[in-house]
Amino acid sequence: MWYAFIDAQQRLARAMVGGVLSEPESGPRPQAGWLGPEQAADAFSYWLLRSACAFERTPTFAIHSVAGNGSRVTVDESVVASLPLGALLRFKRNPSTPPTDAKLPVLLCAPLAGHHSVMLRETVETLLEERDVFVTDWADARDVPREAGPLSLDDYVQALESFVGAARAFGSPVHVIAICQASVPALGAAALLAMDEAAPIASLSLLGGPIDTRLNPTITDRFASSHSLEWFHDHAIDIVPPPYCGAGRLVYPGFIQQTAIFAAHPERQLRLEADYWSRWLAGDMPGAQRALRSANEYAAVLDMAECYFFDMLRVVFHEHLLPRDLWSVAGRRVRIAALRDTPLCSIEGDSDEITGAGQTHCAHALCDASPMRAARQLTIEQCNHYDLFIGPRWRDAVHPGLREFWRDVEHAALKVCRPRRAARGSANRKSA
Structure with a gap:
């Protein structure tokens, strides 16, 4: 049984990003074509959490x-x-x-x-x-x-x-x-x-x-x-x-389901990730935030x-x-x-x-x-x-x-x- 082992890896991933991740909406907005160290750390942190199915809390709808x-x-x-x-x-x-x-x-x-x-x-x-x-x-x-x-x-x-x-x-x-x-x-x-x-x-x-x-x-x-x-x-x-x-x-664990979903639809996952990273690297912060939200929601499995x-x-x-x-x-x-x-x-x-x-x-x-x-x-x-x-x-x-x-x-x-x-x-x- 892999659940306990995978769960330990997820907790490790959360611990690794715990002191690094900043709130993207409140972070600085770099000029186009420039990516600062804080934004790079955020980008890597969110990618790690998504890849490891390690979100501690499910993203909220937050429709205001x-x-x-x-x-x-x-x-x-x-x-x-x-x-x-x-x-x-x-x-x-x-x-x-x-x-x-x-x-x-x-x-x-x-x-x-x-x-x-x-x-x-x-x-x-x-x-x-x-x-x-x-x-x-x-x-x-x-x-x-x-x-x-x-x-x-x-x-x-x-x-x-x-x-x-x-x-x-x-x-x-x-x-x-x-x-x-x-x-x-x-x-x-x-x-x-x-x-x-x-x-x-x-x-x-x-x-x-x-x-x-x-x-x-x-x-x-x-x-x-x-x-x-x-x-x-x-x-x-x-x-x-x-x-x-x-x-x-x-249970049918979320981490197994994520693997099955990626195997069945790799193009969607890759498209979401590509959109996110390209906008970060181009300095399009509003677009990056929208892409980040979509990628995180898609990666929130149960x-x-x-x-x-x-x-x-x-x-x-x-x-x-x-x-x-x-x-x-x-x-x-x-x-x-x-x-x-x-x-x-x-x-x-x-x-x-x-x-x-x-x-x-x-x-x-x-x-x-x-x-x-x-x-x-x-x-x-x-x-x-x-x-x-x-x-x-x-x-x-x-x-x-x-x-x-x-x-x-x-x-x-x-x-x-x-x-x-x-x-x-x-x-x-x-x-x-």
Whole structure:
């Protein structure tokens, strides 16, 4: 078992940079083409922490304001619900959108696939330009005591059900958007909620989600399906050592996940590092700070509980329980057809190397959609997996598609409400 040894190396890396690292925002700004010794020490220190997965604290979202209606809008962040396996964060525009231009908030389901949810900071900032945003902030399994339970896939589905309720407590339904692996528990939670009540969410959007990995399997799909759970237990699972709160818990460690992510997508890691170093060396301090933040967020990995990891392997890659209509969560059968009246949007990238073509769009057929339901399928050109939620393709193609979908859903809801209000008004006049 390597966890204790790697953890010792991470603590050593933190000790090495402890007296060197300065705050980049407050450091001196050198002239272009010049790099001072303090900046060089900072650059090396951050690189060492990223390479060793040695961040002592996860980078924060730190979204203080966003652009909106031609001006800056301040943003308030708060925790509105908390469970052992994670919290629901609320990012509230301040002042809120005027009632005449009210837009429903978005609940962003972050994937539990190696990275902390802060990797979606750019996604959240873009959504905040028009709407309030809720974000699932999953906990690092090493920090969750074993007494909290196994942290299974069922636990995360039920957590999403609870988070939807917490978001709705603020007075309006939410547009749920799930990214990558989060599409599976989000689809399950939405279906279970729909089985219990008429309109639990305003809409559901799935971005690059592995709903049916039998369709056009990628290298990732083939690797996951061709190796047994026993193989993954022997090669990917370790034990959290003291002094962490989750000491003794079996996990898929973040440092192994980082290696797997780099092996699968070396070009992204190298692009982030190259952007960071080139800006430092050119003396572009504002650009270097932005690149530094992106690189640090991408390198902020977490431990995944063994139970959740194996559940995802079994349900999604080995037995395909969701598309076969055989999935149960905590003894409740997940009936995807319960979402036949829920507006659904699926978005795929034509160059997605993680989620194969059709694996997300197939959700429409599984829902047995009503002809009256708002629905949309978008395939974004020149778009890989990460482009679906970060970078120019997200901002210029994916987000505009979501905005149009949400606008159509909200306009359709208003048309339904107006006749009902008119009918109630007419009935009141007659009774009077």
